[in-house]
Amino acid sequence: MNKLNTKIPTCGYNQKKWKGRYTILLLLWSGWLLSFLDRMVMNVSLPFIGHDLGIDKTVQGSIISAFFIGYALFQIPGGYLSDKFGPRKVMAFAIIWWSMFTLFTGLIYVLPLMLLTRFMFGAGEGCFPASSWKTISTYFPAKERGRATAIQSSVNTLGPAISVIVAVAIIEWLGWRDVFIILSIPGFILGFFIYKFIHNNPSENSLIGADELQELEIINDNVSVEESSSSLIDVLKMPILWKLSLIWFLFDITFWGFTTWLPSYLLEARGLSLSKTGILAAIPFLFGALGTLVGGYFADKFEQKLKYVYGLTAFISGIFLFLMFQVDNLEAAIVFQCVSALFMFIAFAIFWGMLMHMIPPVIMGKASSIVNFGGQVAGVLSPFIIGFLIDNANGGYNHAFLFMVIALISSAVLTFFIKKMNI
Numbered sequence: 001m002n003k004l005n006t007k008i009p010t011c012g013y014n015q016k017k018w019k020g021r022y023t024i025l026l027l028l029w030s031g032w033l034l035s036f037l038d039r040m041v042m043n044v045s046l047p048f049i050g051h052d053l054g055i056d057k058t059v060q061g062s063i064i065s066a067f068f069i070g071y072a073l074f075q076i077p078g079g080y081l082s083d084k085f086g087p088r089k090v091m092a093f094a095i096i097w098w099s100m101f102t103l104f105t106g107l108i109y110v111l112p113l114m115l116l117t118r119f120m121f122g123a124g125e126g127c128f129p130a131s132s133w134k135t136i137s138t139y140f141p142a143k144e145r146g147r148a149t150a151i152q153s154s155v156n157t158l159g160p161a162i163s164v165i166v167a168v169a170i171i172e173w174l175g176w177r178d179v180f181i182i183l184s185i186p187g188f189i190l191g192f193f194i195y196k197f198i199h200n201n202p203s204e205n206s207l208i209g210a211d212e213l214q215e216l217e218i219i220n221d222n223v224s225v226e227e228s229s230s231s232l233i234d235v236l237k238m239p240i241l242w243k244l245s246l247i248w249f250l251f252d253i254t255f256w257g258f259t260t261w262l263p264s265y266l267l268e269a270r271g272l273s274l275s276k277t278g279i280l281a282a283i284p285f286l287f288g289a290l291g292t293l294v295g296g297y298f299a300d301k302f303e304q305k306l307k308y309v310y311g312l313t314a315f316i317s318g319i320f321l322f323l324m325f326q327v328d329n330l331e332a333a334i335v336f337q338c339v340s341a342l343f344m345f346i347a348f349a350i351f352w353g354m355l356m357h358m359i360p361p362v363i364m365g366k367a368s369s370i371v372n373f374g375g376q377v378a379g380v381l382s383p384f385i386i387g388f389l390i391d392n393a394n395g396g397y398n399h400a401f402l403f404m405v406i407a408l409i410s411s412a413v414l415t416f417f418i419k420k421m422n423i
Helices: 020-053 057-073 075-085 087-105 111-126 128-139 142-153 155-173 176-183 185-197 210-216 232-236 239-269 274-301 303-326 330-358 361-392 398-415
Strands: none
Touching (some): 020 239, 087 111, 155 176, 155 274, 155 330, 232 361, 239 303, 239 398, 274 303, 274 330, 361 398
C-alpha cells in the first residue's frame, strides 16, 4: 500500500479545523512579508542614502531600479525551475540568497557596489513569487485559491506599513545601515523552515491529512512535479499571458511609484517630520490590507466577472490618487490616500485571484512568472521615471503622481479587452 492510500480516512474521521495547508500558507505569508520588509525599508532609507552617497533623486531612483532589474530578470527562470523541480528548493534558496544581500546593503559605501548589491538582492527575490503561487495552486483546492492568494498578498500592504515603522525606529536609533543588517537575520531562519516543512507533493507532506488530499482530489497516478503538459516555449506563446502582463505592468507603474515615493512625498512635499511620516505613510497600507482581503473574497465569489470588478476598482483608485495631490489640506490628502489604497489593493487581489482561476497548477510557475515579469519591468522603470519627473519639476510631485494615475486608469481600461477567462 502506498503512502497516499494510508491517508484515506475511514468512516467517522473527524476533520481538523486547522488544516495543514494553513501552516503552508503561514510559511508563504512569512516569506512574502520578509521579502517586502527587506525591499521596502529602502524607500524610507533612500533620502539618507542619497545624503551619504551624495546623489540626487534620479540616481536614488536608479538604486530602486537596480533591484527591479534583477527581480524582473529572474521571474521567468524562477517560474521555470519551480515547475521543473518543484518550489521547495527554489523558495528556500531564494530566501537565504536575498537575506545575504540584505546584509551586504548595510555595508556598502560607494554607488557602483550599491547598485550591484541591489541587483543581486533582486535576483534572489525574483525566484520566490512564482514558486509561492505554484505552492498555493498545489496545496489549495480551486474554491479557496483566490482567498489564499489574497491572504498571502496581504503582505503587499502590511509590508510597506510595517517597514516604514521599523525603518524609522531603527534609523532614529542606530542609522540606516543597521536596518538592513538586522533584517537579514530572520531570512536565514525562515529559509530552513521553508525547506523543512514544504514539500513539492502534498501527499508526501506529513502536515497534510487524508481529508485534505481528498479535497485536492489527488490520485495514485497524479502527474509528478517534474512533468509538465507545456514547455516554457509553449507557455510563452499564449497571447492571454502577455495581455495580462501589460495590464500588470501598468498597475505596477502606480503600485511601485506609490509605495516607493510616498514617504519622500510626505517628508518633502508635505513637510512632515520623520516620525510623523512613519505613521502617516503606514495608514494607507492598513486600509490596503483590508482591501486585499475583500478582493480575495470577490475573486472566489465572482469568478466569471472579475475583469469588470478589477477595472472598476482600479479606476476608482486612480481617481482618489488624483484627488490626493490636488488638495492643499493634509487631512484630506491622507483620507484620499487611504481610499485610493483600499481600492488599489482590492484590484490587486482580484487580479491575482483571476490568474489563480485561469491558470492550471501544472504550468502555474511558468505562467505566473511571465505575468509578474511585466510588473517587475514597471518596477525597473517607475522609480527612475518618477525620480526624473520630480527633479524636472524642481522637487514637485504633481507630475509624478499624474503619471501614476494615467497608468492605473489605463490598466483598468485594458482589462475589458480580455475575452477568455481561462487558459
